[in-house]
Structure formats: C-alpha cells, structure tokens
Amino acid sequence: MSGHDHGDDGVSRRKVxxxxxxxxxxxLWTITGGVPRxxxxxxxxxxxxxxxxxxxxxxxxxxxxxxxxxxxxxALGTLEEAVNKINAMPVKPSFMIHTGDITHLSKxxxxxxxxxxxxxxxxxxxxxxxxxxxxxxEVKFYRERYGRGTKxxxxxxxxxxxxxxxxxxxxxxxxxxxxxxxGAEQLAWxxxxxxxxxxxxxxxxxxxxxxWTVYPEWGxxxxxxxxxxxxxxxxxxxxxxxxxxxxxxxxxxxxxxxxTARSTAFPQPAPGTAASPGPMKVEDAKLRSMxxxxxxxxxxxxxxLAIIDTPLQG
Amino acid sequence: xxTLNRRDFGVAVAAAILIPVTxxxxxxxxxxxxxxxxxxxxxxLKIKVGTTITWTNRDDIPxxxxxxxxxxxxxxxxxxxxxxxxxxxxDYKYFCSLHPHMTGMIKVE
Numbered sequence: 001m002s003g004h005d006h007g008d009d010g011v012s013r014r015k016v017x018x019x020x021x022x023x024x025x026x027x028l029w030t031i032t033g034g035v036p037r038x039x040x041x042x043x044x045x046x047x048x049x050x051x052x053x054x055x056x057x058x059x060x061x062x063x064x065x066x067x068x069x070x071x072x073x074x075a076l077g078t079l080e081e082a083v084n085k086i087n088a089m090p091v092k093p094s095f096m097i098h099t100g101d102i103t104h105l106s107k108x109x110x111x112x113x114x115x116x117x118x119x120x121x122x123x124x125x126x127x128x129x130x131x132x133x134x135x136x137x138e139v140k141f142y143r144e145r146y147g148r149g150t151k152x153x154x155x156x157x158x159x160x161x162x163x164x165x166x167x168x169x170x171x172x173x174x175x176x177x178x179x180x181x182x183g184a185e186q187l188a189w190x191x192x193x194x195x196x197x198x199x200x201x202x203x204x205x206x207x208x209x210x211x212w213t214v215y216p217e218w219g220x221x222x223x224x225x226x227x228x229x230x231x232x233x234x235x236x237x238x239x240x241x242x243x244x245x246x247x248x249x250x251x252x253x254x255x256x257x258x259x260t261a262r263s264t265a266f267p268q269p270a271p272g273t274a275a276s277p278g279p280m281k282v283e284d285a286k287l288r289s290m291x292x293x294x295x296x297x298x299x300x301x302x303x304x305l306a307i308i309d310t311p312l313q314g
Numbered sequence: 315x316x317t318l319n320r321r322d323f324g325v326a327v328a329a330a331i332l333i334p335v336t337x338x339x340x341x342x343x344x345x346x347x348x349x350x351x352x353x354x355x356x357x358x359l360k361i362k363v364g365t366t367i368t369w370t371n372r373d374d375i376p377x378x379x380x381x382x383x384x385x386x387x388x389x390x391x392x393x394x395x396x397x398x399x400x401x402x403x404x405d406y407k408y409f410c411s412l413h414p415h416m417t418g419m420i421k422v423e
Binding site: 069070071104105106131132135137174175176177178179216217218219275276277278279 | 351352353373374375376380382388389391392407408409411412413414415416417
C-alpha cells in the first residue's frame, strides 16, 4: 500500500464480513502483493446499492474461432456461451476489450463467425491482435476489420470514464529465440501518448502477450515490455491486461497490477507443468470451469480497479 | 543463352558427382523434422548439399518454419508439411515466427 492510496483500503473484520454477506451476488476483488482481498470501497451503504458501481468494462480473450481439436471441438460454441454470460450480467459493462487471438487461422470465415457472435453482446469492442490473427498471407483481414484509426500494426489509445486505455501490439516482427515484441516505433508512440497526462490518470495497457515475463521458456513475455512499463512508472494506478496464456495470473508491482485473462476456447497448462504450452485436454465436465471472461470495475476517485474473473461454469 | 547452358551444364555435373553419394546413402537425400510439443525434432541436423527436408507440424497449434532471408513456410496447421531443398552449404538457423522461442538449425556441408 503506498501513501497515495485512499484511507479506506484496510480490511477490517467488519468489512470482510460485509463482503462475505455480499458474496451472494458477487464480490469485487483486488489482488495486492499476490494476496486476494476485497475492495475497501464496499461499505454497508454501498453494498446495498452495489448495483450502481463505477465504470465497468469487460475483457474477453483468445476466442480461437476455428479451433476444432479435442481440447475443445467447438470454440465458436464456447465463445457464444461467454457472450450469453455477458448478456446476462446484472450491470451492463460500458464496453469490452478483446486481447487477441480472435481467430485460430486468420481465415475470413473465422473473422466473420467471431463478429457474428461477439456483436450479439451489443457492446463496443476494442481489439488488439494476437499472433493467430495475423496469419493470412497479406496480413490484411485483421487490419481491414479492426485496424481503422490505429497506428502501425494496430496500436491506439482512447479515454473512457476518466481512465486512459492503450491497446498495444506485441505479436509482429518476432525474432528467432525471442519473446513478444513492441518495437521502437510503437514504444516511441507510447511515450509520446502518455506525455503530458496527469500522473493521477488511471492507465490501462492491454496487449495480447503478457508485457511482463511470465515464463520465457514458453515465450510468455515481451522482449521490450520493460520499456513500456518504464513509461507508466510515475502514474498512480496502472493496470496491464493480457491474454495469450489462457489462464488467470495476477501480480502487483508497486502501482502496477498485471492480469491475464482466461480464453473462451481452451485452457493452457500452468508454466512448466507440461511438455509444451499447447492446448490442455481436460474432462468435458471440467472444460467450462477453465474458460471465461473478466470484468473490471473502476470506481471514480478510487485508485484501484477490481477484476472479477467469471468462468463459463462454476 | 550461353549463361543458361553453362548453368545447365553445372547442374548436370553436380548431379553426376552426387550419384555415388546418394546411392550409397539413399536415406540421406530426404530427411524429416517433426514439430511436437512446440519443439523442432531433431533441433539440429547435419546434411549434405542437395538434401530435402520436410517439416511436419504434429501439434494442435499452427506453427511456421522461417530462416531469415532463406526460406519461409506458410502457416502450418496440424499435419501440414513444408519442404525445402538445401542447394548451398552453410548454417541455416530457423525459428517459428509465431512462437519465436522455438528454434532449430540445419548445417549443410
């Protein structure tokens, strides 16, 4: 906890109990130093009116539309289940971000199918590409659909609810033996994009491959991700959202919270627990507990974002 | 036309020289690399000039085979193959452009 935090972060016994009472409808969690804790913002009055939180947005990732192997023969179907879950949420999120691998093989039909299902959420969607979205020979399908108004291979920023969002691309121009890559041009743009922003502006960076080094042996990290993180160091609240590794992983470093989302298509093993990061085959009954979406809550005047991961099934 | 003839002649001579070698070790003119569990297997191969290598992706995830400036496969889906014949000696480092931590080496002598 830094001295800049609001004074209401302490988890008193009373607050824990209140949050537990509230658990019937859902608890907002934040992770501090790797330890999950409920947000201090939920006092009894707010719990009663919890249906009116600050801004919420949703993260969805790694849909792999077109994937049809045993780990999940129907990736389009589980994407649709995720969208149905989104449509059933009691509070409609302000918008959605998709952190890449919309498709499996970048085929036009896969992009069409993904669009058809995701658009049923009737939410604005902000995309960044995964490496599976850039497989067509001319690398044009992703850019023609989602790249309008973006720079370079598809990076951009926008503001919503007082938060500055930056979509980054770290899946192009990868070097043999290396990790994900942002490149000098994008880093220069990012530095410029953040210049002049008030240090109290909450920042959300989102990209496909984790910007932090999760497990380099499997390529789970970004070669020059540290440079991007240096540019956001001075900001009071930074949230970094990724996909790519198909499992929830969180870490807090100073004012920076890292979070990776589940896939809606298939799970991948925890680092080093399998021969490769390839699709993990699990029992049919277990699959949906390992797929899902994340919703992120930002309360005006609060420094922290609460991230709620929702599996497709309990 | 003279240049072409000369080149054709060169190829014929090279083929003639190679005949005893390929006869003696027929298996060596075609070799295979498999992609299993995000690994090129074998990761390093020593071959003679003229050898053809076929890569087969046996993963559920697409991969590529890329050697900067030398060869570049299309995206290989499950069980797709890529073939390249090495006509020049040298060390060919290659990698998967989607999963760059996957690397391999072909040494051609």
